[in-house]
Amino acid sequence: MDPLLDTAPAGFISFDDAGIIRLVNATLATLVGRPREELVGRHIDVLLSVAARIFYSTHLFPLLRLQGHAEELYVPILRADGSSLPVMVNGVSRTADDGPAYDLVLMPMRERNRLEDDLIAARNAAQAAAAAKDRFLSIVSHELxxxxxxxxxxxxxxxxxxxxPLTERQRGYVERIREAAFYQVGLIEDILEFAAIDGERRGMAPIAVAVEEVVARAEALxxxxxxxxxxxxxxxxxxxPGAVIADARGVQQILLNIGVNAIKYSPAGTAISFQVERVSGRVRFSIRDRGPGIPPEQIERIxxxxxxxxGIGGDGRRHGVGLGLAISRDLARAMGGELRVESVLGHGATFFLELPAA
Incomplete structure (x- = not known):
C-alpha cells in the first residue's frame, strides 16, 4: 500500500463484489481498534452493526454498483470493543484485475458531532435567554x-x-417626587426600547415622510x-424641503435624543444649530452644539x-444610563440610514443623521 494512503488522516477500505475486504489502511485499523490482518479477507459486515448492514445492502452498495460512486453518507461502524464510531463515507467503484472493486474513504465524525451538539446547546441557551429577556421586559413594564x-x-x-392648597415647602417636595418618578420612567423606557429595538417589535413602518413635519415637531419639543x-x-x-423614507416616530426620537444631548452639553445661553440638506440621494439632518467636544478615542464608544x-462639561445635570445614542444609531440603521458624529475637542460636536430620500 502507498505509504501516504496508509497514514492518511482518514480510514480507507477496499472490498470486492462479494463484500470481502481486500485492503485496509493503518488509520482505519486504528480507528476500529483491530489489526488489519484481522480485517482483510473477512466480509465488510464485520465493521457494521445490524442497522448499518441494512443500510449497506439497501443504499451504499447499490449506489456504488449503479452510479459508480457514493458521497457523504453517514454510517456508524463498529469498533473492537463493540462501541459505535460515526463516520462520513465517500466511495467509488473501479475495475480491478480480478473484477469489480469498491474503495471507501471513512472520515470520523466525532468532532463534527461534538460541534453539532455544541450548536444545539448554544441554540437552546439562546432560546432560554430570549425567553428570560421577555419575562424580564414584562416585569419591568408592568411591575415597575x-x-x-x-x-x-x-x-x-x-x-x-x-x-x-400646598405650602411652598410641600410643593417643593411634591415636585421632587414628580421629577424623580418621571426620571425613573424615562430610564425604564430607554431600557425597554433598547431591548426591543428591532423594527418588527417596535411596529416600525418606513414610508415617505415630509422632512418639515418631523423637523418642526422635534424643534418645538x-x-x-x-x-x-x-x-x-x-x-x-x-x-x-423634501421627504425621507423612514418611520416618523423613529426619526423624531433620534432628533430628540441628539438634540437633548446638545442642550445638555452646551454652555448656558449658546445656540444649538439644526440644519437639513440633501446629499447624494439622502437627506442629512445635523445638530451642532457648542460644548466641550468628544475625545477622538471616544467617538465610536459613545x-x-x-x-x-x-466629567466633560460639568453642568451637573446629565442623567441616564447611556442608551440614547445606542438606541438612536440602531433606529437609524433599521431605517436604512446612519448616525455619526464629528467633533473637535474644545469646539463642540455635530451629529449627522442620514436617511434615504423619498
Missing part, C-alpha cells in the same frame, strides 16, 4: 413602569391643588427644553450601550 407612572400622576394632581437653560435653536432652512462620557 406602571406604579411609577401612577406616582407621577398623583404628584401632578397634588401640584394642581386637587386635594387642597427641543425649544421648550432649550429655553430652560437659556439656549436657542437655530434651524435652517425653513421650511425644510454609540455603545451603557457608555456615558462623565
Amino acid at each position: 413602569r406602571s406604579p411609577l407612572t401612577g406616582v407621577a400622576g398623583f404628584a401632578e394632581l397634588l401640584l394642581r391643588a386637587r386635594a387642597g 427641543l425649544a421648550v427644553r432649550a429655553a430652560e437653560d437659556g439656549h436657542t435653536i437655530e434651524r435652517s432652512p425653513k421650511p425644510a 454609540f455603545e450601550p451603557f457608555v456615558r462620557l462623565d
Whole structure:
C-alpha cells in the first residue's frame, strides 16, 4: 500500500463484489481498534452493526454498483470493543484485475458531532435567554413602569391643588417626587426600547415622510427644553424641503435624543444649530452644539450601550444610563440610514443623521 494512503488522516477500505475486504489502511485499523490482518479477507459486515448492514445492502452498495460512486453518507461502524464510531463515507467503484472493486474513504465524525451538539446547546441557551429577556421586559413594564407612572400622576394632581392648597415647602417636595418618578420612567423606557429595538417589535413602518413635519415637531419639543437653560435653536432652512423614507416616530426620537444631548452639553445661553440638506440621494439632518467636544478615542464608544462620557462639561445635570445614542444609531440603521458624529475637542460636536430620500 502507498505509504501516504496508509497514514492518511482518514480510514480507507477496499472490498470486492462479494463484500470481502481486500485492503485496509493503518488509520482505519486504528480507528476500529483491530489489526488489519484481522480485517482483510473477512466480509465488510464485520465493521457494521445490524442497522448499518441494512443500510449497506439497501443504499451504499447499490449506489456504488449503479452510479459508480457514493458521497457523504453517514454510517456508524463498529469498533473492537463493540462501541459505535460515526463516520462520513465517500466511495467509488473501479475495475480491478480480478473484477469489480469498491474503495471507501471513512472520515470520523466525532468532532463534527461534538460541534453539532455544541450548536444545539448554544441554540437552546439562546432560546432560554430570549425567553428570560421577555419575562424580564414584562416585569419591568408592568411591575415597575406602571406604579411609577401612577406616582407621577398623583404628584401632578397634588401640584394642581386637587386635594387642597400646598405650602411652598410641600410643593417643593411634591415636585421632587414628580421629577424623580418621571426620571425613573424615562430610564425604564430607554431600557425597554433598547431591548426591543428591532423594527418588527417596535411596529416600525418606513414610508415617505415630509422632512418639515418631523423637523418642526422635534424643534418645538427641543425649544421648550432649550429655553430652560437659556439656549436657542437655530434651524435652517425653513421650511425644510423634501421627504425621507423612514418611520416618523423613529426619526423624531433620534432628533430628540441628539438634540437633548446638545442642550445638555452646551454652555448656558449658546445656540444649538439644526440644519437639513440633501446629499447624494439622502437627506442629512445635523445638530451642532457648542460644548466641550468628544475625545477622538471616544467617538465610536459613545454609540455603545451603557457608555456615558462623565466629567466633560460639568453642568451637573446629565442623567441616564447611556442608551440614547445606542438606541438612536440602531433606529437609524433599521431605517436604512446612519448616525455619526464629528467633533473637535474644545469646539463642540455635530451629529449627522442620514436617511434615504423619498
